[in-house]
Amino acid sequence: MGFQVDLLTGIAEHLHAGNVGMWSPTNVYGTNDVAITIDQLPIGSEGTPKGPDKAIAMTLYPVTDSGSTDSVIGLNLRIRGARNNRATVKDIADRAFDSLHDLQAVQLGGVPLVRAWRQSGANLPPDDNNRQHASENFYLQVTRTGTNRRD
Structure with a gap:
């Protein structure tokens, strides 16, 4: 797999663990x-075969890339809580913060992570099924190798 899929898989495995x-x-x-x-x-709501109400969607976005192998990658977690229970999105966000904020010197999907920290976040409005949403943005300082990248 490529860099982004490897990193996202490693983050998912870390959050799962x-x-x-x-x-x-x-x-x-x-x-x-x-x-x-x-x-x-995931699409769907409680009781449908398409997916659970509570979920985290992970997306990466570039922040800074130096001429060396040092990069900062943004990680957005779009978090959705249970229907008619606005506290669940906050509980999930707290667990994600505890798992990722100030994580240092580990490999995530084979990608060396120097340090992770929460950069920003926001409460978002509920969807049509009254499931509260939140957005959490983490910065991941990583070592990213490549054809033209060298220390």
Whole structure:
């Protein structure tokens, strides 16, 4: 896989191991799971076969790349809580913060992470199924090798 998929998979595995949510590479989740997905929240609502209400969608975006192998990658977590329970999105966000903020000197999906920190976040309005949303942005200082990148 490529750099982004490797990194996202490593983050998902880390969040899963930290009991933040459930990572399933095959996108199979129970209705009570907090689904961890790449780029898109699962469709559906409680009781439907398409996915659970509670979920985290992970998306990467570039922040800074120096001429060396040092990079800062932005990680957006779009978090969705349970229907009619606005506290669940806050609980999920707290667990994600505890798992990622100030994480240092680890490998995530084979990508060396120097340090991670939360940069910003926001409460978002509920969707049509009254599921509260939040956005959390983390910065990941990583070592990213490449054809034209050298220390």
